[in-house]
Amino acid sequence: MSKPTPQTESRVxxxxxxxxxxxxxxxxTQSAETLRKDHATVKRxxxxxxxxxxxxxxxKLYHQMxxxxxFEEKCAEAYSMGKIGGFCHLYIGxxxxxxxxxxxxxxxxxxxxxxxxxxxxxxxxxxxxAIMAELFGKSTGCSKGKGGSMHLFDKNVNFLGGHAIVGGxxxxxxxxxxxxKYQGTDRVALCYFGEAAVNQGAFHESLNMAQLWKLPCVYxxxxxxxxxxxxxxxxxxxxxxxxxxxxxxxxxxFVDGMDVLAVREATIRAVERARKQSLPSLIxxxxxxxxxxxxxxxxxxxxxxxxxRYQERDPIKLLLANLKEQxxxxxxxxxxxxxxxxxxxxxxxxxxxxxxxxxPEELYTNVYASPIKPNQNx
Amino acid sequence: MAVxxxxxxLNQALREEMLRDESVFLMGEEVAAYQGAYxxxxxxxDELGExxxxxxxITELGFAGLGVGAAMVGLRPVIEFMTWNFSILAADxxxxxxxxxxxxxxxxxxxxxxxxxxxxxxxxxxxxxSQALESWYAYFxxxxxxxxxxxxDAKGLLKSSIxxxxxxxxxxxxxxxxxxxxxxxxxxxxxxxGVADIKREGTDATIVARSLMVPAAxxxxxxxxxxxxxxxxxxxxxxxxxxxxxxxASVKKTNRLVIAEESHPFCGVAAEITTEVMEHAxxxxxxxxxxxxxxxxxxxxxxxxxxxxxPTAEQIVAAVKEVSYL
Numbered sequence: 001m002s003k004p005t006p007q008t009e010s011r012v013x014x015x016x017x018x019x020x021x022x023x024x025x026x027x028x029t030q031s032a033e034t035l036r037k038d039h040a041t042v043k044r045x046x047x048x049x050x051x052x053x054x055x056x057x058x059x060k061l062y063h064q065m066x067x068x069x070x071f072e073e074k075c076a077e078a079y080s081m082g083k084i085g086g087f088c089h090l091y092i093g094x095x096x097x098x099x100x101x102x103x104x105x106x107x108x109x110x111x112x113x114x115x116x117x118x119x120x121x122x123x124x125x126x127x128x129x130a131i132m133a134e135l136f137g138k139s140t141g142c143s144k145g146k147g148g149s150m151h152l153f154d155k156n157v158n159f160l161g162g163h164a165i166v167g168g169x170x171x172x173x174x175x176x177x178x179x180x181k182y183q184g185t186d187r188v189a190l191c192y193f194g195e196a197a198v199n200q201g202a203f204h205e206s207l208n209m210a211q212l213w214k215l216p217c218v219y220x221x222x223x224x225x226x227x228x229x230x231x232x233x234x235x236x237x238x239x240x241x242x243x244x245x246x247x248x249x250x251x252x253x254f255v256d257g258m259d260v261l262a263v264r265e266a267t268i269r270a271v272e273r274a275r276k277q278s279l280p281s282l283i284x285x286x287x288x289x290x291x292x293x294x295x296x297x298x299x300x301x302x303x304x305x306x307x308x309r310y311q312e313r314d315p316i317k318l319l320l321a322n323l324k325e326q327x328x329x330x331x332x333x334x335x336x337x338x339x340x341x342x343x344x345x346x347x348x349x350x351x352x353x354x355x356x357x358x359x360p361e362e363l364y365t366n367v368y369a370s371p372i373k374p375n376q377n378x
Numbered sequence: 379m380a381v382x383x384x385x386x387x388l389n390q391a392l393r394e395e396m397l398r399d400e401s402v403f404l405m406g407e408e409v410a411a412y413q414g415a416y417x418x419x420x421x422x423x424d425e426l427g428e429x430x431x432x433x434x435x436i437t438e439l440g441f442a443g444l445g446v447g448a449a450m451v452g453l454r455p456v457i458e459f460m461t462w463n464f465s466i467l468a469a470d471x472x473x474x475x476x477x478x479x480x481x482x483x484x485x486x487x488x489x490x491x492x493x494x495x496x497x498x499x500x501x502x503x504x505x506x507x508s509q510a511l512e513s514w515y516a517y518f519x520x521x522x523x524x525x526x527x528x529x530x531d532a533k534g535l536l537k538s539s540i541x542x543x544x545x546x547x548x549x550x551x552x553x554x555x556x557x558x559x560x561x562x563x564x565x566x567x568x569x570x571x572g573v574a575d576i577k578r579e580g581t582d583a584t585i586v587a588r589s590l591m592v593p594a595a596x597x598x599x600x601x602x603x604x605x606x607x608x609x610x611x612x613x614x615x616x617x618x619x620x621x622x623x624x625x626x627a628s629v630k631k632t633n634r635l636v637i638a639e640e641s642h643p644f645c646g647v648a649a650e651i652t653t654e655v656m657e658h659a660x661x662x663x664x665x666x667x668x669x670x671x672x673x674x675x676x677x678x679x680x681x682x683x684x685x686x687x688x689p690t691a692e693q694i695v696a697a698v699k700e701v702s703y704l
Contacts, residue, residue: 110451112447141484142484143482143483143484143486144484144485145484146481146482146483146484147482147483147484151482151483153482153483153484153486153487154486155483155486155487160447160450160451160487161479161482161483161487162482163475165470165474168443168470168471168474168475170443171439171440171441171442171443171444171446171447171471172443172444172446172447172450172471172475173447174440174443174444174447175443175444175445175446175447175448175449175450175455176447176448176450176451177447178444178447178448179447179448179450179451179452179453180451182403182429182448182453183451183452183453201439201440202439202440202443202470205435205437205439205440206440206443206444208435208437208440209434209435209437209440209441209444212435213432365485366480366481366483366484366485367480367481367519367520368480368520368522368543368544369480369488369490369543369544370542370543370544370571372522372571372572372619
């Protein structure tokens with residue numbers, strides 16, 4: 001076995017002057033294969049990153065991941081009770097991606113993502129109450145009960161959805177980044193999508209435009225290795241997603257999505273490139289969903305042992321183990337966080353249950369922003 | 379009032395609105411350096427600069443979606459499709475993103491965007507370049523669909539569309555760019571969306587026509603006048619919202635209705651107008667409604683076949699006579 005790679009792998013990109021530049025100090029040759037490392041190696045790598053953050057910030061990352069986990073466990077429960085309808089795609093196992101990357105941006109930066117978005121919405125700052133109410137189809141939901149699980153929006157925190165056509169959010173995020181630059185701001189857009197979206201034309205068209213016009217967009221591919229029930233191996237001719245960045249001369253980077261700190265650091269590099277140089281990046285984050293594609297998916301296409309192998313590397317357990325080993329957190333604190341998180345989640349359920357359904361007249365509102373004669377609204 | 383072409387009227391509208399509002403930008407294939415495939419955007423790059431007049435790669439889905447995203451955060455994109463045929467590649471972003479964003483975000487994200495370009499038949503460009511897609515886009519709540527037939531309407535409606543806070547599908551007619559007419563010079567000359575225009579008043583039969591069929595209907599009305607039949611010609615100008623009130627009021631007066639359209643008949647706009655007139659004015663009709671539509675086939679190349687596929691003034695005359703039992 002070759003020597004473990006100490007940092008996230010990085011690739012070479014070409015900047016607008018045409019010169020090649022290495023994106024960070026890490027070696028630049030590895031591929032996704034390096035993730036077939038033992039748990040101890042992953043843990044050691046994360047331990048080396050702990051020093052880059054203050055203790056409070058580390059605990060906050062743990063807290064956020066745990067909140068998302070408990071929130072979604074409650075979603076699964078509510079779904080099975082029939083309180084949440086439609087499709088419900090859980091993020092359990094992938095929490096480090098949203099939490100790590102969104103911790104690297106500002107409040108006024110934008111986030112656009114797919115239908116598997118509860119985690120991103122919480123990390124960006126939508127209240128769990130408003131998200132749960134949305135899932136319950138209530139008027140107090142963040143989209144007034146009109147969007148549901150796949151269409152969470154909150155203008156106040158610059159969370160721009162929640163898009164349910166695979167890859168549809170990628171051109172949108174590119175346009176948001178275009179506007180940020182056009183308006184003379186230094187805001188950036190984070191755009192999340194699964195690896196299956198990489199096979200859509202929208203991905204390729206967007207990356208081409210983003211580099212052509214130097215747009216401050218960070219494309220984050222959450223590679224959980226399955227597009228619904230189809231493994232990446234069965235769907236993608238070139239499976240190294242980060243490498244596809246080179247087709248459009250973007251900076252590309254591969255990162256272990258079970259390590260929240262690795263995700264954070266890779267995103268910091270990409271965001272810096274977007275904010276300071278107005279350049280896009282593609283980050284491939286290797287992750288894994290512990291649940292099925294949606295609540296209706298029994299997941300028969302994966303083996304128990306494969307799931308267990310990834311569960312050993314659960315991003316929340318991983319960070320907690322390191323925090324404990326380094327005496328950055330004690331049992332009393334862990335218990336207090338668990339208690340607080342459960343209270344927040346329980347409150348969200350109570351809030352959602354007690355909230356009213358949308359008024360019937362809401363059926364016909366928000367179709368058009370510029371009023372048209374009521375008798376012509378057809 | 380100056381007499382200018384539809385092409386020039388559209389160009390004026392774009393120029394005036396871009397000068398008026400910094401948030402308006404224009405993007406599409408060949409809109410900048412090439413001056414527009416149909417020269418609608420002539421001179422705009424020189425005057426407004428490359429930040430605001432942007433040539434794109436041939437990547438319709440990409441730049442349509444880019445426009446929607448930019449509109450979500452405060453810009454007012456005008457996205458040109460070189461022809462509406464190519465919008466089919468971008469339909470996901472128009473239908474799934476632009477049309478639904480305001481609704482599924484509970485009113486938080488409006489999408490003030492104009493998608494525009496030539497549609498309908500041209501001159502012998504065959505099946506993939508000769509499609510009238512208005513009934514497709516008019517189907518979707520959240521979209522507005524505009525089809526001008528004169529230079530003044532083209533200018534006033536495009537300016538209104540750019541100022542509108544909703545996604546607007548603005549379909550110009552490829553054969554009509556050179557048509558001339560009087561256009562007011564006023565920089566705030568606007569024609570509201572959702573208001574039909576009575577292009578000719580009459581008492582004996584109503585002809586509803588849009589886009590390329592408006593001149594045909596007016597020609598038919600002229601011919602019928604010579605035979606003592608007075609036709610009212612109504613151009614809805616916007617397909618959605620549809621000004622059904624004006625059409626219904628006319629039918630109540632004339633008691634006869636012919637609808638002329640360039641598009642295919644099946645599930646077309648004429649079918650919708652027919653239903654609405656039946657709902658609102660059935661008792662006033664003295665004859666079944668008659669529609670004249672484009673042939674229900676892909677557009678052929680051969681000149682004689684193409685001519686057979688596009689409705690003519692003669693067909694409209696015959697239809698009016700039919701509903702008048704003449």
